[in-house]
Amino acid sequence: MLDVLTAAFQPWADYYAASSWLPTAVIAVHVVALFIGGGIAVGADRRVVLATPGSSDAYLAVATDLHATHRVVIMALALTVMSGVALCTADLGTFWSSRVFWLKMGAIALLVLNGALMQRVERQVLTNARNTIEMSTAGPEVTGPWLLLRRHAYVSLAGWTVIVLLGVLVANI
Numbered sequence: 001m002l003d004v005l006t007a008a009f010q011p012w013a014d015y016y017a018a019s020s021w022l023p024t025a026v027i028a029v030h031v032v033a034l035f036i037g038g039g040i041a042v043g044a045d046r047r048v049v050l051a052t053p054g055s056s057d058a059y060l061a062v063a064t065d066l067h068a069t070h071r072v073v074i075m076a077l078a079l080t081v082m083s084g085v086a087l088c089t090a091d092l093g094t095f096w097s098s099r100v101f102w103l104k105m106g107a108i109a110l111l112v113l114n115g116a117l118m119q120r121v122e123r124q125v126l127t128n129a130r131n132t133i134e135m136s137t138a139g140p141e142v143t144g145p146w147l148l149l150r151r152h153a154y155v156s157l158a159g160w161t162v163i164v165l166l167g168v169l170v171a172n173i
Contacts, residue, residue, distance in 0.1 A: 002096050009089040016090035023090075030083035034167070037076025038160045044069040045153040059146055060129035063122055066149075070119060077115075081108070098173050104166035111159035118152035121145050 006013075016022055044066045051062045088095045095101045124145045 002093065005096075006092050009092055012086075013090050013092070016086075026083050026086045026090075030080060030087060033076045033079035033083065034164070037073045037080060038164065040069050040076070041073045041156055042160055044073075045156045048150055048153040049157070057129075059125060059143075063125040063129060063146075063149070066122055067119075067126060070115075070122075073115070077112070094173055095170070098170060100166055100170045100173065104163060104170055107159060107162045107166060111156065111163060114152055114155045114159060118149065118156065121149045121152060125149055 016026075047062055048066055051058070088101070128145060
C-alpha cells in the first residue's frame, strides 16, 4: 500500500522538493493555522476552566463565548490538517513509518472527537441556561452539563498541548 501511495504522490513530492518557496509556504500555513486555532481554543478553554459562575446569566455568557470561537477553531484545524497532508505526502515514506507521526494523528482524532462532544454539551448548556435565565442561580439542568463542559475543556487543553509537542517531535524525524 505504501508503494502505491508513494507512486501516486510522487509528482507532488518532486514538485515540493524542487521548489524554493513551497516548503516554506506549506509549513507557514501549517504553523500559523495551528497557532491561531490552538490559541483561540486554549483561550476559550481557559475561560471555561477558570469560570465560577453561579447564575444562568454567567453560564450563558461563557458558553456563548465558547460557541463563538468554534467556527474559527474548526476552520484553522481544517487548514492545519490540509497543510499537514501536504507535508506528509511530500515525504510519505518517512512519515508512514513514524510512530510519532501516528501518535500525532491519533491525538488530532481525539481532539476532533472531544471538540464534537464539547459542542454538543455546549449547546445543552446554552439551551438550559436560556431556559432558566429568570432564576437567580443555575439549577442542576445547567450545572450538570457545565461540569461536563469543563472536563471537555481540560481534555482540549491537554490535546492541543500534546499535538504541539508531537508536531515538534515529528518535524525532527
